[in-house]
Amino acid sequence: MTENGTAGMMVMTMTAIDYDDVEEGTNAKLRYSIEKNVIDENTGTPIFEIEEETGVIKTAVCCLDREKTPDYSIQVVAMDGGGLKGTGTASIRVKDINDMPPRFVPHYFKCINGKQSLILTFTHV
Numbered sequence: 001m002t003e004n005g006t007a008g009m010m011v012m013t014m015t016a017i018d019y020d021d022v023e024e025g026t027n028a029k030l031r032y033s034i035e036k037n038v039i040d041e042n043t044g045t046p047i048f049e050i051e052e053e054t055g056v057i058k059t060a061v062c063c064l065d066r067e068k069t070p071d072y073s074i075q076v077v078a079m080d081g082g083g084l085k086g087t088g089t090a091s092i093r094v095k096d097i098n099d100m101p102p103r104f105v106p107h108y109f110k111c112i113n114g115k116q117s118l119i120l121t122f123t124h125v
């Protein structure tokens, strides 16, 4: 996924396998939920959500900032109709978008051949 996206942007799909018979009641009918979510510290709301039936993870908030948090890890649970559970971890890496302009950071002077000259270092963050 990329940074600065809208809420509801698809992140990834979690798929669990249940070897029970899909024809046999709900033995292999899976429902997905997030056991351990990441909370946005500004708003106090969870950052990710999951579609119960498909396992599709989406963003619940907009505008994730890679420069602030480049990686997230959440725990997802798949539960079958009989209440048996399996847990998995989703690692989410936020891809960079060029949203920061280069900035000059004038922070030191250096003496060349006895003359004062200004060295500007330039960092793209």
Ligand SMILES: [Ca+2]
Binding pocket: 018, 019, 020, 027, 028, 080, 082, 084
């Ligand atoms: Ca099962």
Ligand SMILES: [Ca+2]
Binding pocket: 003, 066, 067, 096, 097, 098, 099, 100
């Ligand atoms: Ca960026």
